[in-house]
Amino acid sequence: MTLVLHDTMARAKRPFVPVNAERVTMYVCGPTVYNYAHIGNARPVVVFDVLFRVLRHLYGADHVVYAANVTDVDDKINLKAAQEGVPIGAITDRYLAAYNADMAVLGALRPTAQPRATQTMDAIVAMIGRLVAAGAAYAAEGHVLFDTQAYGDYGKLSGRSLDDMIAGARVEVAPYKRRPADFVLWKPSKLGEPVWESPFGPGRPGWHIECSAMIEQVLGLPIDIHGGGNDLIFPHHENELAQGMCADHVEAYANYWLHNGFLNMDSEKMSKSLGNVQLVHDLIQRAPGEALRWALLASHYRQPLAWTDDGVTQARSALDTLYGALRRARDVPAEGDAPSEAFMEALLDDLNTPRANAELFALARRLETGAPTERARAKGELLASGALLGFLQADPEAWFHGGADAALTARIDALIARRVAARAAKDWASADAIRAELTALNVEVMDNPTGATWRLKESA
RNA sequence: GGCCUGAUGGCGGAGUGGUGACGCAGCGGACUGCAAAUCCGCGCACCCGAGUUCGAUUCUCGGUCAGGCCUCCA
Numbered sequence: 001m002t003l004v005l006h007d008t009m010a011r012a013k014r015p016f017v018p019v020n021a022e023r024v025t026m027y028v029c030g031p032t033v034y035n036y037a038h039i040g041n042a043r044p045v046v047v048f049d050v051l052f053r054v055l056r057h058l059y060g061a062d063h064v065v066y067a068a069n070v071t072d073v074d075d076k077i078n079l080k081a082a083q084e085g086v087p088i089g090a091i092t093d094r095y096l097a098a099y100n101a102d103m104a105v106l107g108a109l110r111p112t113a114q115p116r117a118t119q120t121m122d123a124i125v126a127m128i129g130r131l132v133a134a135g136a137a138y139a140a141e142g143h144v145l146f147d148t149q150a151y152g153d154y155g156k157l158s159g160r161s162l163d164d165m166i167a168g169a170r171v172e173v174a175p176y177k178r179r180p181a182d183f184v185l186w187k188p189s190k191l192g193e194p195v196w197e198s199p200f201g202p203g204r205p206g207w208h209i210e211c212s213a214m215i216e217q218v219l220g221l222p223i224d225i226h227g228g229g230n231d232l233i234f235p236h237h238e239n240e241l242a243q244g245m246c247a248d249h250v251e252a253y254a255n256y257w258l259h260n261g262f263l264n265m266d267s268e269k270m271s272k273s274l275g276n277v278q279l280v281h282d283l284i285q286r287a288p289g290e291a292l293r294w295a296l297l298a299s300h301y302r303q304p305l306a307w308t309d310d311g312v313t314q315a316r317s318a319l320d321t322l323y324g325a326l327r328r329a330r331d332v333p334a335e336g337d338a339p340s341e342a343f344m345e346a347l348l349d350d351l352n353t354p355r356a357n358a359e360l361f362a363l364a365r366r367l368e369t370g371a372p373t374e375r376a377r378a379k380g381e382l383l384a385s386g387a388l389l390g391f392l393q394a395d396p397e398a399w400f401h402g403g404a405d406a407a408l409t410a411r412i413d414a415l416i417a418r419r420v421a422a423r424a425a426k427d428w429a430s431a432d433a434i435r436a437e438l439t440a441l442n443v444e445v446m447d448n449p450t451g452a453t454w455r456l457k458e459s460a
Numbered sequence: 461g462g463c464c465u466g467a468u469g470g471c472g473g474a475g476u477g478g479u480g481a482c483g484c485a486g487c488g489g490a491c492u493g494c495a496a497a498u499c500c501g502c503g504c505a506c507c508c509g510a511g512u513u514c515g516a517u518u519c520u521c522g523g524u525c526a527g528g529c530c531u532c533c534a
């Protein structure tokens with residue numbers, strides 16, 4: 001079985017072949033840390049986390065290098081720092097820590113590297129220098145601009161021609177640009193903003209060059225996979241590509257371009273500028289991170305995803321079913337540590353997580369209904385398959401009891417014990433009365449021949 | 461204006477040129493003291509029009525609707 005990935009450049013699925021199977025490289029554009037991340041920001045994080053896990057499974061955990069950058073130089077950061085009267089580092093440290101904590105709750109592994117723009121400044125300046133030397137960039141009025149004429153394939157990734165861009169230009173073109181599509185590599189800092197020294201004058205880098213420099217420094221060109229949201233295709237990735245190619249004269253910049261579809265609220269994209277955001281920070285107070293992760297992976301990563309409360313509820317119910325099977329199979333030994341074949345086949349087909357999830361249910365059914373040997377194998381496969389997607393690794397009891405503190409748990413256990421005794425004595429009236437008490441505590445009991453299990457129902 | 465996606469049952473969501481996954485919700489049955497959970501079963505879903513075809517939800521063209529990018533944006 002081979003991994004097949006949809007490559008935006010080819011506009012088709014292609015079998016994945018890394019440049020070096022000993023060191024598979026992936027880069028994904030990460031956050032600008034000036035605020036909490038919203039659930040739309042989390043989609044690529046979770047999607048590429050799945051790809052990261054799949055690659056580690058295929059090539060070995062030590063043979064995959066995954067870098068996700070942190071943009072910590074930015075207008076919005078400057079604004080926030082000015083508002084609070086603190087240095088930008090105070091802002092970026094705070095929100096990077098929150099970001100990493102939130103993404104961890106969603107089950108995302110930490111990338112191998114999280115390069116920060118402020119710590120990559122030398123490489124950025126050096127790269128701009130090489131672009132100027134190669135004649136692919138020019139200085140104008142304190143700015144350094146990339147000359148889009150210098151890269152013959154400019155527009156190939158996004159499927160636009162330079163003519164189209166000029167024809168469709170809606171934005172006023174800065175007077176110092178030779179051509180409308182040219183973009184900033186270095187610009188002067190405004191008064192009070194952070195400044196870095198460079199041969200082109202004091203200033204700060206443009207956004208696109210940060211990523212190119214970090215990729216070059218952390219991973220080396222060409223990289224195997226470059227990922228991000230599909231809104232980054234143009235201009236961000238197009239520009240990164242042009243810079244990388246012109247600065248380093250390499251054969252290729254990234255061999256596979258992957259882009260995830262957008263997450264919508266009320267059929268509009270969720271974005272900070274539209275103000276229709278739901279922060280991960282808030283969502284994880286109301287639902288388990290694993291359920292949010294499931295909701296994010298319930299549709300294929302390239303499809304648009306409508307985010308609704310009902311979607312989260314359905315995700316939670318789906319996990320209830322799976323964890324329920326695991327809980328009932330508590331005494332079944334798990335045999336083997338390999339995901340099922342059908343599951344892998346789905347996942348390797350351009351990360352078809354909906355189909356992979358369906359296979360999880362097939363395994364759960366075999367776990368519920370199979371003969372003992374089949375149950376053991378199904379349990380092993382279910383656990384291993386789940387692990388590859390970042391699911392089902394919690395203790396089933398913990399999943400169902402989630403949200404109950406020690407005191408509540410003790411109280412529930414005591415009621416359950418009394419109820420089990422009442423049932424053993426066929427004292428149905430007492431048993432029902434105790435069940436009513438439990439219901440009042442938002443607890444649902446599930447009797448079985450020898451006792452009972454319980455779950456905390458979703459609070460309204 | 462230019463470029464580009466998508467449209468599947470009550471809901472979410474795969475997939476396929478011909479027996480229409482899977483999940484959630486619902487209904488019937490088994491099981492249960494009653495429930496819950498589980499198991500078994502059920503429900504005439506593929507935006508509209510034309511074309512290609514023995515046959516189209518799946519391919520082609522046109523249309524409608526929804527959305528994205530072209531500006532910071534996952």
